[in-house]
Amino acid sequence: QVQLVESGGGSVQAGGSLRLSCVSSGNTYSRYCMGWFRQAPGKEREGVARIYTNSGNTLYAASVKGRFTISQDNAKSTLFLQMNSLKPEDTAMYYCAAGPTCAGWPRIASFRYWGQGTQVTVSS
Numbered sequence: 001q002v003q004l005v006e007s008g009g010g011s012v013q014a015g016g017s018l019r020l021s022c023v024s025s026g027n028t029y030s031r032y033c034m035g036w037f038r039q040a041p042g043k044e045r046e047g048v049a050r051i052y053t054n055s056g057n058t059l060y061a062a063s064v065k066g067r068f069t070i071s072q073d074n075a076k077s078t079l080f081l082q083m084n085s086l087k088p089e090d091t092a093m094y095y096c097a098a099g100p101t102c103a104g105w106p107r108i109a110s111f112r113y114w115g116q117g118t119q120v121t122v123s124s
Contacts, residue, residue, distance in 0.1 A: 010121070033053070050122050086104035094120050096115040
């Protein structure tokens with residue numbers, strides 16, 4: 001079993017920055033891959049970024065590459081998403097997710113565990 005708790009969302013103007021955090025606990029094998037997803041109203045949930053927790057290998061969606069950075073603090077079992085140069089189209093509920101492998105990225109079904117989400121709102 002894995003527990004994920006996100007924090008750090010909020011409201012910001014376009015061009016601003018936010019840093020999301022996700023504290024994880026539970027089975028280490030089930031957290032070999034961790035990722036951030038987002039879902040805007042009326043849209044499907046989409047993958048934003050993912051990381052292999054043992055190697056640190058990362059991958060980003062094209063829409064956020066160069067603006068967002070996924071990272072981790074293994075000692076504190078915390079996943080981060082640094083979001084810079086935010087745009088109104090980044091407005092969404094952001095979710096932390098965990099799974100045993102990143103092979104299925106960005107398919108939602110490949111991630112078994114999900115946090116409750118944290119809202120990010122970017123105004124123009």
